[in-house]
Amino acid sequence: xxxxxxxxxxxxxxxxxxxxxxxxxxxxxxxxxxxxxxxxxxxxxxxxxxxxxxxxxxxxxxxxxxxxxxxxxxxxxxxxxxxxxxxxxxxxxxxxxxxxxxxxxxxxxxxxxxxxxxxxxxxxxxxxxxxxxxxxxxxxxxxxxxxxxxxxxxxxxxxxxxxxxxxxxxxxxxxxxxxxxxxxxxxxxxxxxxxxxxxxxxxxxxxxxxxxxxxxxxxxxxxxxxxxxxxxxxxxxxxxxxxxxxxxxxxxxxxxxxxxxxxxxxxxxxxxxxxxxxxxxxxxxxxxxxxxxxxxxxxxxxxxxxxxxxxxxxxxxxxxxxxxxxxxxxxxxxxxxxxxxxxxxxxxxxxxxxxxxxxxxxxxxxxxxxxxxxxxxxxxxxxxxxxxxxxxxxxxxxxxxxxxxxxxxxxxxxxxxxxxxxxxxxx
DNA sequence: TCTGGGGTCCTAGGACCC
DNA sequence: TCTGGGGTCCTAGGACCC
Numbered sequence: 001x002x003x004x005x006x007x008x009x010x011x012x013x014x015x016x017x018x019x020x021x022x023x024x025x026x027x028x029x030x031x032x033x034x035x036x037x038x039x040x041x042x043x044x045x046x047x048x049x050x051x052x053x054x055x056x057x058x059x060x061x062x063x064x065x066x067x068x069x070x071x072x073x074x075x076x077x078x079x080x081x082x083x084x085x086x087x088x089x090x091x092x093x094x095x096x097x098x099x100x101x102x103x104x105x106x107x108x109x110x111x112x113x114x115x116x117x118x119x120x121x122x123x124x125x126x127x128x129x130x131x132x133x134x135x136x137x138x139x140x141x142x143x144x145x146x147x148x149x150x151x152x153x154x155x156x157x158x159x160x161x162x163x164x165x166x167x168x169x170x171x172x173x174x175x176x177x178x179x180x181x182x183x184x185x186x187x188x189x190x191x192x193x194x195x196x197x198x199x200x201x202x203x204x205x206x207x208x209x210x211x212x213x214x215x216x217x218x219x220x221x222x223x224x225x226x227x228x229x230x231x232x233x234x235x236x237x238x239x240x241x242x243x244x245x246x247x248x249x250x251x252x253x254x255x256x257x258x259x260x261x262x263x264x265x266x267x268x269x270x271x272x273x274x275x276x277x278x279x280x281x282x283x284x285x286x287x288x289x290x291x292x293x294x295x296x297x298x299x300x301x302x303x304x305x306x307x308x309x310x311x312x313x314x315x316x317x318x319x320x321x322x323x324x325x326x327x328x329x330x331x332x333x334x335x336x337x338x339x340x341x342x343x344x345x346x347x348x349x350x351x352x353x354x355x356x357x358x359x360x361x362x363x364x365x366x367x368x369x370x371x372x373x374x375x376x377x378x379x380x381x382x383x384x385x386x387x388x389x390x391x392x393x394x395x396x397x398x399x400x401x402x403x404x405x406x407x408x409x410x411x412x413x414x415x416x417x418x419x420x421x422x423x424x425x426x427x
Numbered sequence: 428t429c430t431g432g433g434g435t436c437c438t439a440g441g442a443c444c445c
Numbered sequence: 446t447c448t449g450g451g452g453t454c455c456t457a458g459g460a461c462c463c
Contacts, residue, residue: 014463035431042431042463060429076431103434103463191461222437224460251433300430346432407429 003168005111005118006240008140008148009092009125012156014105015043017135018084019074022415022423030071034059037255038075038407075408083416087133095125100240108145108240115169122164142167145238146231149188150206154178179207179232189228194221206232246352247284252277253294253346256404260342266295267329268402271394273347274328278321279383281349282376287319289351293331295342306342308335319355321376325393 011017015033020026030047034040041048041057051069053062059073066073085104093099096109111121122139129137140152147167154175155165167175183204185195190209201220203209210232218226227237252273260266270293281288290313297305310331318324328347336342382391413421 037429037431039429039431056430058430063429105463189461193460222460224437247434248436249434253432255431257429298430344431348433 002112002114003118003143005113005141005143005166005168006145006148007096007109007111007118007122007125008102008106008145008152009109009129009137010103010106010152011088011129012136012138013043013045014085014135015074015076015081016045016048018081019077019412020045021084021134022412026072030069031074032059032062032071033074033076034410035076036406036408037257038073038409039255042076073410075411077412077414079414079417080412084133084135088129088135088137091129091132092125092137094128095121098240108148110240111141115166118166119164119169122166123162126163137163139164140167141165143234144231144236145240146188146228147234150179150186153186176207179210180205182206184209187228187232189224194225197221247286248352249348249350250277250281250284250286250288250352251346251348252280253344253348254406255344256342257407258403260295260345260404261339263333263336263338265402265404266332266336266342266345269295269345269404270328270332270347271325272392272402273345274325275321275379275392277347277349278319278324278376279380281319281352282321282355282380285355286349286352287317287355288324288349289314289317289353290349291324291327291331292348292350293328293335293346294348295332295336295345297340298343306337306340308332308337310335313351317351317353319376321379321393324349 016026016031019031019033026045028047029045030051030053031045032041032048032053033043035042038059040059041053041055041062044053044055048071051071053071062071062073065071081104088105089099089101089107092107092109095111097112098110100108102108111118113121118141122141125139126137129135138152138155140148140150140155141164142148142151151165151167154167155161155163158165183195184190184198184206185192187206187209190198197220198204198209203212209229212229214226214229217229230237254273256269260269274291274293290311292309292311294307294309296307299305312327312331314323314327332345379391379393413423415421415423
């Protein structure tokens with residue numbers, strides 16, 4: 001009998017798998033990909049996991065053993081991963097009646113078929129992604145998103161399944177036995193806090209949560225966890241939306257390779273970060289009605305630390321990079337503590353709306369709102385043709401890399417998005 | 428020496444309205 | 446004597462995700 005099912009398809013160790021496509025030397029070896037600034041581990045190959053390396057481990061703590069372990073590190077290369085992601089999504093989407101891209105390496109797709117056909121489709125998806133993109137994926141198939149996520153996890157942890165797990169096609173009692181073993185924190189949407197509170201109620205495993213009273217869960221927790229309970233019982237509660245919802249906020253935030261200690265250097269940072277965020281906003285065709293600038297000293301140093309956060313509201317929503325840069329610099333000025341060693345900063349835009357919507361009159365004549373038409377567009381065009389460093393405004397137009405620029409010592413080339421960095425194959 | 432970045436959704440509570 | 450209650454909007458903060 002034909003069934004409507006949801007498949008969750010995701011790439012195994014996505015960032016590592018992307019690096020491996022272009023560098024076969026990484027195959028079969030322990031590999032980690034590092035966060036921005038080469039700070040800590042964000043992705044691990046199976047071999048790295050086997051070494052006991054946890055996500056979030058600071059790279060400097062691993063460096064000493066890296067050689068002995070044969071451990072390879074790569075700086076994160078989001079341009080490459082973003083492009084590889086688009087290719088994977090396109091291939092996976094061919095198999096579904098609908099597709100919802102959930103994250104850079106995962107999408108939900110709608111499948112229809114008999115149990116036999118569903119399993120075959122899962123295998124076909126794996127083969128197609130392997131052929132056209134070259135990265136390994138796992139497929140979890142079930143009646144709800146929560147269960148599809150769970151099935152995907154089973155597929156990942158049991159190599160014998162060949163990367164596909166259709167929960168409904170498992171031998172009777174098998175899935176149930178697993179749910180009796182696995183703690184609730186293994187579920188999508190249940191984090192450490194919630195798991196700890198559930199434990200106080202005597203609920204520790206997925207099976208115990210599945211058997212809980214949804215109304216009681218709603219009362220003690222939230223509608224979110226109530227939905228999880230219902231989804232575990234096979235009732236779909238999390239709608240699928242093919243269209244990506246409009247963004248609510250755009251953020252550019254980075255830590256520095258060297259501390260920023262002067263007002264002048266922080267103004268440089270604000271000018272550069274505001275332009276980065278403004279460029280993203282322009283690409284998305286949006287404008288902002290508010291901006292928040294933040295900075296922070298080390299969370300690991302003793303003492304109080306300094307974590308300024310200033311929000312500015314614009315009288316008229318804007319995407320004008322000149323206005324945004326000026327506002328970011330002004331907002332941070334006076335909020336930092338003299339002499340403090342800042343290690344990170346960020347610029348966030350919120351209150352976003354389409355930039356082509358009706359323009360409000362700046363009746364108060366503040367002069368800070370009304371967009372000068374086209375500045376962002378011109379900047380974007382120049383960057384598109386001559387590279388991201390080709391042009392900038394004020395302190396953001398620095399010709400030389402400032403001392404605080406992000407560290408990326410193990411970066412791979414942008415193989416698929418820059419002509420100058422195409423891989424070269426010798427035969 | 429060195430410890431990520433970018434998001435979403437929900438809830439509670441306050442301000443304000445009628 | 447009786448001292449409301451329903452509704453909306455906004456914001457801050459919590460929790461979670463990858």
